[in-house]
Amino acid sequence: MNTEPRRIQRRRAKGWTLAGAADPFRGGVIVDRSSRYGNPCKIALMQEMGYDDPHAAAAANFRTWLAGSRSDAPTDEADRRRERILAGLPSLRGKDLACTCRLDQVCHADELLRRANMPEPEQAAWIAQVRARVDRQRVRDGVQPLHHTTEGAPA
Structure with a gap:
């Protein structure tokens, strides 16, 4: 029995359900583009840009974007x-x-799995760093910060 959360492939075939595919004790969450967790970087755009592996490029772009770029x-x-x-x-x-x-x-779900399952204090610190990084860039660009409590947070 696999005890670690894992990525599963969502199917659009008749009869496929998330409840049937995910671990019955853990449950599952859909993180494709139709969800709030979807990757905003489109694979088709990565193909148009000429990447040899557009999936890897889209996942890398997501990782950088999620980290606050x-x-x-x-x-x-x-x-x-x-x-x-x-x-x-x-x-x-x-x-x-x-x-x-x-x-x-x-x-991109690989990165979501990694970040979601970080130890809680480490995850909270990482999220605070991302928020501070985004706010510094917003201020640099002449835009109001989203979080006013991130002053002094590490980058």
Whole structure:
């Protein structure tokens, strides 16, 4: 029996259910593009840009974006979307995560699994660092910060 949360492939086939695919004790959460946890970086865009492995490129972009980079998406909408994901990370702890990516492909759900299952104090510190990083970039860009309590937080 696998005790660690894992990524599972969401299927759109008749009869497939998350309840049937996820561990019955842990449960699962859908994290594909239709959910609040979806990767805003589109694989099709990575293909158009000529990446050899567009899935890996999209996952890498997600990892950088989630960690607080505003370089590819310097908008309020992107910052608020990141914040929704950060705020929801603790609720993903211990759950299986379902995305439509094949299991042999790199997926943003791998990063969500890693971040959601960090030790709680480490996760809280990481989230605070991301929020501070985003706010510093917003101020640098002449935009109001999202969090007023992040002054002095490490980058």
